[in-house]
Amino acid sequence: MSISTSExxxxxxxxxxxxxxxxxxxxxxxxxxxxxxxxxxxxxRVLIKTAETNGIPWRKNYQELEASGVQSRLNExxxxxxxxxxxxxxxxxxxxxxxxWPAAFEAESATYSMALRTWPKEELTWKEAxxxxxxxxxxxxxxxxxxxxxxxxxxxCSVGISTLALHRFYxxxxxxxxxxxxxxxxxxxxxxxEGEIAEWRHAKAEETGFERQSFDLVALQYVIHExxxxxxxxxxxxxxxxxxxGGCIALVDLNPKSPVIQNLPPQLFALMKSTEPWSDDYYTxxxxxxxxxxxxxxxTTVASDPRHRTIxxxxx
Numbered sequence: 001m002s003i004s005t006s007e008x009x010x011x012x013x014x015x016x017x018x019x020x021x022x023x024x025x026x027x028x029x030x031x032x033x034x035x036x037x038x039x040x041x042x043x044x045r046v047l048i049k050t051a052e053t054n055g056i057p058w059r060k061n062y063q064e065l066e067a068s069g070v071q072s073r074l075n076e077x078x079x080x081x082x083x084x085x086x087x088x089x090x091x092x093x094x095x096x097x098x099x100x101w102p103a104a105f106e107a108e109s110a111t112y113s114m115a116l117r118t119w120p121k122e123e124l125t126w127k128e129a130x131x132x133x134x135x136x137x138x139x140x141x142x143x144x145x146x147x148x149x150x151x152x153x154x155x156x157c158s159v160g161i162s163t164l165a166l167h168r169f170y171x172x173x174x175x176x177x178x179x180x181x182x183x184x185x186x187x188x189x190x191x192x193x194e195g196e197i198a199e200w201r202h203a204k205a206e207e208t209g210f211e212r213q214s215f216d217l218v219a220l221q222y223v224i225h226e227x228x229x230x231x232x233x234x235x236x237x238x239x240x241x242x243x244x245x246g247g248c249i250a251l252v253d254l255n256p257k258s259p260v261i262q263n264l265p266p267q268l269f270a271l272m273k274s275t276e277p278w279s280d281d282y283y284t285x286x287x288x289x290x291x292x293x294x295x296x297x298x299x300t301t302v303a304s305d306p307r308h309r310t311i312x313x314x315x316x
Contacts, residue, residue, distance in 0.1 A: 011257065011262060012256060012257060013256040013257075013262075013283045013284060014256065014261055014262040014264070014269065014283060015262070016264070016266075016269045016270075016273070017256070017273075017279055017280050017282075017283035017284065018280055018283060018284045019280075023280060026269070026270050026273055027273070027280070029270070030270075030273060030274050036274060039270060039271055039274035040090075040093035040274050040275055041093065042271055043093055043271040043272070043274055043275045044093045046268075046271060047110055047113055048109075050113045050116060050117065051109050051110070051112065051113040051116075051126075054113070054116050054125075054126050055125065055126055056109050056112050056113060056116075056126050057109075058106065058109040058113075061105070061106075061108060061109050062102075062105045062106055062109070065104075065105040065187065065190075066101070066105055068190065070104075070186050070187055070190045071101065071186070073186040073189055073190060074182055074183065074186050076186070076189065077182050077185040077186055077189060077200055077202050078182035078202055079182075079202045079203065081180065081202060081203060081204060082204075083099070083180065084204065084206075084231065086227065086228050086231055086277075086278070087099070087180055089277050090277070091103075091226070091275065091276075091277060092110075092275050092276075093274075093275050098158075098180070098181040098183070098184060099181055099183065100183060101183055103181070103183065103184070104159060104181065104183035104184045104186065104187045105187070107158050107159045107184060107187070108159055108161065108187075108191075111130070111158070111159075111161050112126045112127075112129075112130055113126070114133075114222075115129035115130040115132070115133040116129045117307070118132075118133055118305050118306060118307050118308070119132070119305075119306070130161075132305075133305065133308075134162070134165040134166075134169075136304040136305045136308075136310070137221065137250070137252045137304060137308075137310055138165075138166065138169040139304075140250070140252075140302050140304050140310040140312060141217070141219075141248070141250045141310075141312065144248075144298075144300045144302075144312040145217060145248040145250055145312055146216045146217055146246055146247055146248045146314070147246075148216060149170045149172075149173050149216045149217050150172070150173055150174065150216055151173060151174050151175075151176075151214060151215045151216050151217075152166060152167065152170060152173045152174070152175040152176070152215065152216070152217045152218075152219065153175075153176050153178060153208070153210070153214075153215045153217070153218045153219070153242070154166055154175065154176070154177045154178065154218075154219045154221065155178050155179075155205045155208075155218060155219065155220045155223060155235065155239070156178070156179060156180075156205060156220055156221065156222075156223030156226075157177030157178060157179045157184075157185075157188060157200075158179060158181075158184045158188070159184050159187040159188045159191060160177055160185075160187070160188030160189075160191050160192055160197065160200070161191075162219070162221040162222075163175060163177035163188070163197055164191070164192065164196060164197065166219055166221075167196055167197060168196075170217075173216075173217075174198045175196070175197050175198060176197065176198050176199045176200075176201060177197055177199070177200050177201070178200075178201045178202075178203055178205065178208060179200075179201075179202065180202070180203070180204060180205070182202050185200045185201075185202055188200050205220075205223075205231075205235045205238065206231065206234040206235055206237075206238055207238065208238055208242060210242045211242070212241055212242060213242070213243065213244040213245070213247075214242045214243075214244070215242055215243055215244065215247060216243075216244055216246075216247045216248070217247060217248050217250065218239045218242065218243060218247070218248075218249050218250070219249075219250050219251065219252075220235070220239075220249070220250075220251040220252075220253075221251070221252050221253075222252065222253055222254075222308075223251070223253070224251060224253055224282065224287070225253050225254050225276065225278070225279070225282040226276065226278060226282075227278055227281075227282070228278050228281050229281050229282070229285045229290070232285070232287075232290065233290055233293075233294070236249070236290060236291060236294040236296075237294055240294050240295055240296065240315055243315040244315070245315060245316065246314060246315065246316075247314065247315050248312055248313065248314050248315075249291070249296065249312065249313050249314075249315075250310065250311070250312045251287075251310070251311050252304060252308055252309070252310045252311075253282075253308060253309065254282070254307060254308060254309075255303055255307060255308050255309035256282075256283045257303070257309070258303065258306060258307055258308070258309070260306045260307050261307060287311060288301060288311065288313075291311070291313045292313075295315070295316070296313035296314060296315060297313065297314055297315075297316050298312075298313060298314045299311065299312075299313040300312050300313070
């Protein structure tokens with residue numbers, strides 16, 4: 001087994017994550033309820049301001065979805081699922097985490113805003129930034145992924161932006177989106193107006209319910225930084241089970257070695273940590289070694305854009 005990397009720094013993680021003094025100080029502030037409340041609301045304001053300053057109609061999108069009747073789709077997608085404890089904590093400034101309509105109504109706008117933050121000095125529209133963000137991930141898969149892609153699973157698909165983009169890159173494939181939030185999946189089904197996606201599945205990523213060797217490609221896009229490492233390890237085991245021989249896992253997420261991430265201004269990393277409860281676990285987690293320990297081979301890490309890394313690995 002080998003790990004190849006394309007990184008721009010030898011520093012493995014930001015000083016504001018882990019057990020360093022700065023990290024512990026920020027964590028102490030976050031644990032103080034009045035300060036936590038202020039920080040999460042500030043984080044929301046930063047997101048909304050970034051979006052609306054760049055032409056993303058955050059509030060309008062929310063209002064249109066709220067009035068769309070999408071709530072009636074909940075019964076179509078919701079299955080009997082036992083939600084793990086880590087999924088029921090406050091997250092992204094929502095008390096109910098992703099298990100609520102406000103999170104689902106704002107997910108699209110937040111996703112588009114994320115892409116803009118990746119190239120803040122370039123004059124990109126939000127649509128151009130989103131297309132570029134997805135293409136950087138897809139190109140790494142094309143370079144390092146499976147030679148044949150007929151069945152794709154997008155784990156943690158949220159409202160389906162990542163799933164539809166991946167399917168359109170591999171239009172010949174049958175693509176399935178899986179998420180633990182029925183609220184997010186309801187919006188995904190609404191947005192999939194042409195029925196491009198074979199199934200929107202409500203299930204735990206650790207227990208997908210699919211048969212062994214069902215997929216050629218399994219993607220996790222901006223998912224594992226939202227998880228405790230034990231959950232990520234269990235998901236890797238499940239992905240290994242459902243991948244066919246020669247199949248590929250591909251994940252893209254925040255890059256702990258990115259100079260941009262490591263040098264975030266204090267106000268920004270403090271706001272980030274206030275809305276991401278598993279930040280310390282993620283930034284100190286050796287993802288590549290965990291993949292190898294699961295049995296994956298040809299683990300490859302590429303700094304696919306200034307803020308994110310793409311990791312691919314194959315099942316022998």
